[in-house]
Amino acid sequence: MSEINNKSIVSLTLGILSIILPYIGLILGIIGFAISFKSMGEINRLKQRGKGFAISGRVCSLVGICIQIVVISLGVLAYKSLFIIGS
Numbered sequence: 229m230s231e232i233n234n235k236s237i238v239s240l241t242l243g244i245l246s247i248i249l250p251y252i253g254l255i256l257g258i259i260g261f262a263i264s265f266k267s268m269g270e271i272n273r274l275k276q277r278g279k280g281f282a283i284s285g286r287v288c289s290l291v292g293i294c295i296q297i298v299v300i301s302l303g304v305l306a307y308k309s310l311f312i313i314g315s
Contacts, residue, residue, distance in 0.1 A: 230276050243291075
C-alpha cells in the first residue's frame with residue numbers, strides 16, 4: 229500500500245488558510261499553489277496517494293488568491309476614496 233504524499237496535505241492546509249486569513253492569505257495561497265504542483269509531480273512519478281488532496285489544495289489556493297486580491301483592491305480603493313472626499 230502506497231503512502232499519502234505529505235506535500236499534498238500541506239498544499240490543502242495552505243489553501244484553506246489562504247481563504248481564511250486576510251492579507252497574509254495571498255502569500256499562503258501562492259505557496260500552496262506552488263506546492264500542489266510539486267506534489268502532483270511526485271504523486272505521478274512515485275505512484276503515491278493524495279491526488280485529491282493536491283487538487284483540492286490547488287483549487288483552495290486559487291480561490292484564496294482571488295479573494296485576497298479582491299479584498300486588497302477594495303481596501304486600496306477605500307483608502308484612496310478617503311483622500312478624494314477629504315479634498
